[in-house]
Amino acid sequence: MARIKTNKNVSKKELILRKAAALFRERGFAGSTMRELADLVGVEAPSLYNHIGSKSELLQAICFQVADLFNRHLEEVKQSPLGYSKKLEEIIRFHIHMMQASFDEVFVANHEWKQLPAPLFAEYLDQRRNYEAILTGWLEEGIRKKEFKKLNPRLTILTILSALRGLESLFRNKKNISSTELENNLITQLLHGINK
Amino acid sequence: MARIKTNKNVSKKELILRKAAALFRERGFAGSTMRELADLVGVEAPSLYNHIGSKSELLQAICFQVADLFNRHLEEVKQSPLGYSKKLEEIIRFHIHMMQASFDEVFVANHEWKQLPAPLFAEYLDQRRNYEAILTGWLEEGIRKKEFKKLNPRLTILTILSALRGLESLFRNKKNISSTELENNLITQLLHGINK
DNA sequence: CCTACCGATCGGTAGG
């Protein structure tokens, strides 16, 4: 009986988290109210606090769950035997898949992490910088091995990540563009260029 | 005397607008308060309302001033005799210049326009879509004339614009990277590709 | 441009 109660609470908390991600994406974290969230969940606002600690705890859970998935994937690719261009291809593919699988969560993590309370803000920023630094290292190595043109590595990685973040506007409109076309288009454009 | 008074009001209003852009960029529109803005301007909160009508009027002014500059430049490039690849180069250069000249305002226009009140939201969205549609048209024409590879035109333009928007994170950190290096790097990467 | 203050709404708590 105690176990059943726990399971029920967990699934309700997950429902709250999913609805929070959808709400925060639409209205932003600061622009969202716990009353709106309660409406989406189907309870009164004070009842939310039987399942969660605070509004910002929701943001925290969303941001770090997303970050964990990206970090874990990065570690896998890092330890693979692929060349640097292929490694970047893998990263591009994974960002597209994440956006399709968890659009609201990825969007909120990308846009609202700045609203995290002070210590978590710094921690999240660290993880982000680490992610970028590893990709930048790949580009530097790839330039040394003549795999890439001589470009500013950090700027180039930043541009790729920005382009991937921008896919959000596609998923928001629920455009029916296939995952394969997306991947192929972005890999061609970002790695091989659009000029003939 | 009436003229002097008017000039004074105009310059105070411009000060408020500049400070509002800086504040909205840092905290977001919903996360910013008129008390914080008043502190930045150096008056009490109610005094702001001698110069402005409302908080959302500030957002409106910032967003549409930025949009006007981009639209005017687009029109110039559209009527130029340049080829499509060179036209896109001009757009890339202008986005970089705008970001350098008016970082706060461009950032706010890009991120907070969704908070515009209903009729203005739709108007802004229209202008944005028109901007994207014209660039997409160039890409379609360029593909037909074998200037570009066969790519999804809308997706390709969206990717370029996303990459340009992402430059924000560079200017936020006040990185001392030259305008010329930025332009060259982005044009190479986005038009010619990074692979050797 | 200020002081004083408004109605509304916020995140969250008490108590059952």
Added chain:
DNA sequence: CCTACCGATCGGTAGG
């Protein structure tokens, strides 16, 4: 999970 309600804070107004 609800009703009742809190202190704080919000955008904005009145009046001088």
